Amino acid sequence: MLDKSKYPEVDGILAGYAYNRSALIAMLQEIQSAYNYLPEEVLEHISTEIDIPLSKIFSVATFYENFSLEPKGKYIIKICDGTACHVKKSIPILDTIKKELGLNSSKHTTDDFLFTLETVSCLGACGLAPVILVNGKVYAKMTPESALAVIKEIKENESK
């Protein structure tokens, strides 16, 4: 069959791991960084390609905190609420950003898919607590005000 695959990019990732089932977590990680979440139809595709039941893939994808089955925003803001950051008052920062973006404990992504807000436990930068991470970039020694400034800057750059 000369059927062209619907997901050449995914196939590339799977091939990179030689379709080895034990690399499932690593595959999902790469797929998530390509799509910024794990689309259901892609999981179905993996299931047939590497011959693992879809239920098994779901069980793994839902077990680990880092995987998301829902699309995320363009900017993923992670607020560290590890012990060091918590003691240095990370919660007021979280509350401020939630309020600013109109998010709450069940809604993590803004309607325009610009921002997703998450908490993480420790980024290893505790010496600079409290810290936040925006798309992988660490911002140190934050306050609610400086966190708002970061968001404002992103919004301004986006509307240009």
Place this chain on the structure above:
Amino acid sequence: MKVNNIEQFEKVAVAARKALENQEKRVFVCCGTGCVAAGSFGIYEELKRLVAEKGLLVDVVLEAEEKGIGIKKSGCQGLCQLGPLVRVEPFDYQYFRVDKQDCVEIIEKTLLQNQPVERLMYQSGSRVCHTPVEIPFYSEQTRLVLGQCGQIDCENIMEYIAKGGYTAAGKALLQMTPEQICDEISKSNLRGRGGGGYPAGRKWSQVLAQNSEVKYVVCNGDEGDPGAFMDGSVMDGNPHSVLEGMIIAGYACKASEGYIYVRAEYPLSVARLQLAVEQAREIGLLGENILGSGFSFDIKINKGAGAFVCGESSALTQSIEGERGMPRVKPPRTVEQGLWGKPTMLNNVETFANVPHIILKGAQWYRSIGPENSPGTKAFAITGNVNNTGLIEVPMGTLLKEVIFDIGGGINDGKKFKAVQIGGPSGGCLTETHMELPLDFDSLKKVGAMIGSGGLVVMDEDTCMVEVARFFMNFTQKESCGKCVPCREGTKRMLEILEGIVAGKGSLEDLDMLEELADTISSTALCGLGKTAPSPVISTLKYFRDEYLAHVVQKKCPTRNCKSLSSFVINEALCKGCSKCAKACPATAITGKVKEAFVINNRKCIKCGACVEACPFSAVEEV
């Protein structure tokens, strides 16, 4: 270029040392997570560019002949809080809070004229400290595992070799038998640094004794304790020391494959380990027939996906296999049936990083550091409300007060010390009364705490210990894998009770219930996560019972952290009736007539504190 035997390796080592000497001056830009966040990559690039412009830049490569200046990325140099840090050898000048703009001055003054840039140096009173040894934060430490972290280029294997790296592996593979190595490690009494303190030598001998063709070595770099970053710093500051420890371990238990499981939140560690593995393969220190010893070994790196429980050994091996990381009932233990059901030697990052030192300098020497029953050093991450936050390493048995006051520099903002959490969500808190306590496995166990991974989070007098207990319970409850009932249900109930208490809905019976649940969970849970989950509650209940009582009996939070337990009132004597508070109130809870005292309706008040900020006369008081 590949080395096939020890003679070739020694030649490379000589050439590497010479290349390093050719760098008459060496600049180390700290590229640990903290300093990277503070912008150290930019400084590294800038210094490199400026030095290259002057035609002075040389790298540590074997063929290089000309002399010059080396600019390197190093691992964590310790005082993260004052980052970005830069150190210049051979003077050992230590610079803090370096900015891109400072690069020109560093080059002109230090690199060209050998002069210090004093304004970038640490001030201790009126004294300017030129080198780390003059700074109390460093001088009180004993850096063994972290010794080279911050002093070598963390992305160049040649530099590790130039400083004596991989000679321990050479000695082990060519001059020792696996039995001798296990024996030496046993004699050194090295105890696992991942929390449990299990004797490494005993574990190694057990794996060696297993009759199996296939065995594995696994390095636990999950470092799940939030507020700890020692393992991460070793992995990204001196990755080869971990690889070398694992190679020796592999030979000692006759395994041919190793895995390093790194938590996903440490992208730097993953990248530097990956690079280190590639470099080690290239030169033949990983792969077939290492140094002609007949022993073959390779290492793979696995990235975690955000589950604390995966730090537990059986969950970790499940996760490497691509499964949900859920602990299983033991026995069989990991040494018998670990990764893919095969005998597995699983140790912590810091444990492995100690191994090359022990092999080179001997068990006797190792035992001369620290107390009899917990020899060696321990790395700690000291964070929270303390003046010097960062990465430290001290001999085991160092007193708590030395760590917090001499090295940590005491509590910041002139506040009073209240407690320090050790061992993260599985550990307990230590208080003023524990200042003379030596930090080692057994002493801590006696007071209901544990060294854990080595996270020390210092808390000042403004911290509510009930809230801290709730915070940790919230963490473990979320991280419970759900497999066993005591942990899944028990942590949830405990969390509910704690949430009730901080919300002002607690009662005296709740405290008894917490203790009862804690007792049941710790004696019946399947794995260490559940067994230790109640520890923060138990220890805060023990040392700060009056704070719990204040919450449940008087319905007051002594530190005013628990907003539900405080209320705001306007002091009539101070209120001028300006109405600013009423305008600031998002809940329209404040009413009154202009120029008369306003009042807060506590039923409507959401306790946001906006009125406190708004009042120009400090008339709003929190009671």
